[in-house]
Amino acid sequence: MDAAEYKHVVLGLLFLKYVSDKFEARHTRLGELVKDEGSDYYMPTHEARQAVLGDRDEYTAEGVFWVPEGYRWADLRKAAKQTDIGQRIDAAMEAIERENPSLKGVLPKNYARRELTPATLGGLIDTFSRDDLAAAEHEGVDVLGRVYEYFLAQFASNEGKNGGEFYTPRSVVSLLVEMLRPYNGRVFDPCCGSGGMFVQAEHFVESHGGSRNDISVFGQERNPTTWRLAKMNLAIRGIEANLGAEWGDSFHNDLHPDLRADFIMANPPFNISDWGGEHLADDPRWRFGTPPPGNANYAWLQHMLHHLSPTGTMGVVLANGALTAKDCGQEAIRRNLIENDMVECIVSLPSKLFYSKALPVSLWFLTKDKSGRGRVPHRDRRGQILFVDATALGRLESRTHRVLSDDDLSAVSTTFNSWRGLAGQGSYRDVPGFCISVPTESVAAAEYNLTPIRHIRVAPERDGYDPHGALNGSLGHAIDHLERAASAYVSLSEKLQALTIDSGEDLNSFRLSEVATMIRRGITPRYCEPEDPEASRVINQKCVRDGRVSLAPSRWTQPPKRGLEERALQRFDILVNSTGVGTLGRTAQWRGRDTVAPITCDSHVSIVRPDSRMVDPTYLAIAVRLAEQEIEDMAAGSTGQTELSPSALGSLELRLPSLVTQQRIGALFAELLDQGDAAIDFGALTQELCLAYVRLVDSGQVQG
Known part of the structure; x- marks a missing residue:
């Protein structure tokens, strides 16, 4: 069972545990109160005590x-x-829904299926x-809430692109909350996913001495499964919300x-083209212009501006x-x-913050009133x-995921709120290479380009550039990588030495088509520039080499009229070059996962999707x-024009051990391949380190 299904099994059980705890x-506390003569709940008889304990309103x-x-x-x-x-x-879920109308239609009720033993x-x-877990929960520690969020993050990571539909990484949500500072009022998220924005907003209020009752939560979510996740996530925190x-x-x-x-906080799906804009051409919400049917960003x-109060602020x-x-x-x-x-x-964010978005992203903050007359x-x-x-902020938590530290969050949020003139945030000043306040006339002169680096002055390398700091940063990254690699290599060495193969195990013969759910050629691309808002990467046969997929030779395409969704690469898809002199027959596995725009292949590459069952x-x-x-050798055609059809590829005969043996060996293979990818990343890191050393020498600030 993949993560997309398994998360509902885990999160549903976790919710059931929470409501029971x-x-x-409460039942235990009432039992103490009804026996306490000094309590308003005191009852002299057993029958009266039982009536209180069984009173739903209590x-x-x-x-x-x-x-x-x-x-x-x-x-x-x-x-x-x-x-x-x-x-x-299943019966317990149905009973809880039946007794609590606010949970009707929310809880998963498919635990009796065969694959769940x-x-x-x-x-x-x-x-x-x-x-x-229970002891900490009784002491007031939000353990189950934290466990729920942990699982959401892990499942989002495992699901890759689809994970971004229900989870926004905590550091990004925290940055939005710290910048907007929703002390009190109405908080809205029109694409709320699993409700992470509301959870962090409530944390912010309570951490600053307020009460969760100081904010009213409103949200909306179009995916029914994700809507249920949000209802459970908020209920497990005791947050009342109108979704x-x-x-x-x-x-x-x-x-x-x-x-x-x-306050409006949102992480809407990027660049969606199937939002039905053609049916809303005259909608009153389009006060500043009708958004194109092919892209919902400005919609x-x-x-959100339509739903913003006259003095409200939104972050997107x-x-x-x-x-x-x-x-x-x-x-x-x-304009x-x-x-x-x-x-x-506008805040430009570093790469790799999201599990599902490889595209560079920014935070937009909009308001209807900059005069400062708000509450x-x-x-x-x-x-x-601003x-x-x-x-340049953040640190890599893994090869594919970056997080923002508390210092990073403070650096950006303090800059924004000091610029806004909030009390206690200090005075604002432009910082070369980091931030600048620009008149709207200057933005107009720049053709209404809102890219921060278009306006921010670059910090001169000999005036404000710290070569020692740059070197220490590169050196720290290198040492951190080597320490993690050393630990991983020791573990892998032990596993390799312990690996045993049963030479007597029977091998079974399968055609490739019998162990794959799909064998299809890629799309016919419509090449475009990467800046095109609808651009997607398209892999060609030059990208498939030595068992790896390199994106360096890839190009960009506009979405085809049909077939992209089915042919969008999923983690563990196998790519097979179907044409090309010197490239025909090369294979590689796609192990990437953090993309928002789908990555696919052109028609010279076949996609084989393994059936994990x-x-x-x-x-x-x-x-x-x-x-x-x-x-x-299976390819057909004249010299120089040979090609491999999906049907021919599907007839490839393979001899495979049992699934249990495959999984045992495959898990070790996966670790080895991940370390190989990390080694490639380390190669780029060493280049950065060498450059930092030379810059230090060139600066004339070498210390002995």
Whole structure:
């Protein structure tokens, strides 16, 4: 079962554990109160005490869900080893929904399916029943909430592109919250995913001495599965939110038509072309211009502005293409936003912050009133736009993911709020290479280009450039990489030495088509420039070499009229060159995953999608590569024009061990390949380190 399905199994059980724990804690407390003669709850008889303990209102008044007897976590724990545990969990979910109308249609109820064995479910129940989890929760530590967020992040990482539909990384959300500072008022997210913006907003309020009741939460989400995730995520934190009676498309079924929010925070899907804009040409929300049907970026901005209060502020994550887009009326909309003084600040973010977005992204902050007359005093910022270049911030947590530190968050948020003139944030000043406040006339003179580096002065290398700091930074990255690599190499060495192969195991013969869910040629590309807001990478046969996929020779294409979604690369797809002198038959496995625009292949490359129910994808990729010569020999055609059809490729005969053996060996292969990729990254890091040394010598600041 892949992460997209498994997350609902885990998160649903975690939610069930949470509501049961809260119910039992309230039940225990009431049991103490009804026996305490000094308490307003004191009851002299057993019958009266039982009546209080069974009074649903005593629980719901404290924000505790009612969990009927027989369906509580303790009941499931007792039955964890029973063969019908799946049916019992489904029954518990149905009972909790039935007793709590706000949860109707929210909880997963498919635990009785065949692929979820009693051993698997029982193991999860035992794991979530650990005493330390319950003890910490009773002490007021938000352990289950943290575990829920941890799983959301891990599942988002594993799902790659699809993960971005329900989870925005915590450091990005924290930056938005720290910059907007939603102390009190109405908070809105029209594409709320799993509700992470609301969770961080509530944390911000409480960490600054406020109460969660100081903010009112409104949201909308069009994906029904993600909407349910948000309902559970907020319920597990005790956050009351109006996410609508059901899921709905913000553009075509606005569930909060009369809402005017004080704060809007959102990470909408980038560059979507199928948002139905052609049906909304005369919509009153398009005050600054009608957004193009082929790209919803400026539709999102105007939809949010429509819902913003007269003195409210909004922060939105968008792909960098929106900063300069000129086609289909987008430049005119941006010009109108700037000339009407709606744009307050633009922040360029570093790469690799998102699990699902490889495109460079920026934060947009818009407001309807820069005069400073809002509920929180600000200085008059009319006619000014703040630009911040934060692309140098953050640290790599892994090869594919970067996080922003608390210092990074403070550097950007303090810059923004000191520029706005908030009390206690210090005085603002331009910092070469990092931030600048620019008159809107200057932005107009720059053809309404909102790219921060277009306006920020570069810091001179001999005036403000710290060669020692640059060297120490590069050296620190190199040492950190070597330490992590050394630990990984020791672990891999031990695993390799312990690896045993049963020479007596029977091998089974399969055709490639029997162990793959798809074997298709790539698309016919329509090449374009990478700056095109709809551009997607397209891999050609030059990219497939030595078992690896290199993006260096790849090009960019506009989406084809059909077929892109099916042929968008998924992690562990196997690529096979189907044509080309000297390249025919080469194979490689696609191991990337952090992209927002789909990556696909051109028609000279075939995509083989392994069926993980039949074969380990990593093992299969190595087995297919071992057959490269045989694959080349299967091609048909005249000299120089030979090509390999998908049907011929599907007939490739492979001899494979059992799935268990494949998975055991494949897991080790995957670790080895990941270390190989890390070594390639280290090569680039060493070049950076050498350059830093030479710059230090050239600066004349060498210290002995």
